[in-house]
Amino acid sequence: KQEVTQIPAALSVPEGENLVLNCSFTDSAIYNLQWFRQDPGKGLTSLLLIQSSQREQTSGRLNASLDKSSGRSTLYIAASQPGDSATYLCAVRGASKIIFGSGTRLSIRP
């Protein structure tokens, strides 16, 4: 059974820092891994999709990596800004299921 874990559950850093969010999964037989952002009271916004054959994807200040063999993905945020404050979720797509992690609540202090 696929399990997806995101640690830490919450993170607070000062503005301008580079930071890494973690996502781990137990079954490496995945099609892709998707990172989302969720603002309070809002829906999920897709940030990056990494296909199983890829090692990383980049969009602006965001870089996501995927290591299937170790069951890990990281989301790197460069030069963090207060507007980056949100909950970040990862989701793993397998053959028949999409499993979400519980998210990391990120707070960027001005």
Added chain:
Amino acid sequence: NAGVTQTPKFQVLKTGQSMTLQCAQDMNHNSMYWYRQDPGMGLRLIYYSASEGTTDKGEVPNGYNVSRLNKREFSLRLESAAPSQTSVYFCASSEGLVSAYNEQFFGPGTRLTVL
């Protein structure tokens, strides 16, 4: 291009009442999904529709029914609401179901409270 839309945005029900949550997408996607999000539980899949005319149970289907009305619309029905169904419900869609390329797009959610 509205993406994925959901109605209503908020709803309060009494135990035992029924209601239908509506979802529509304008991206010509084949697959659609219903999730619920509860504090500390993450998002859990209720039902999904791989393509028009098909529906399948997800992780937590009990107490719900779905209808894939056409390619655009996928509704979720609560026949007899219970307080345990108090949650935020999200609809999502993707081009297909099983592919490395399939990116999910989400609606804004429906906040449901069952008293």
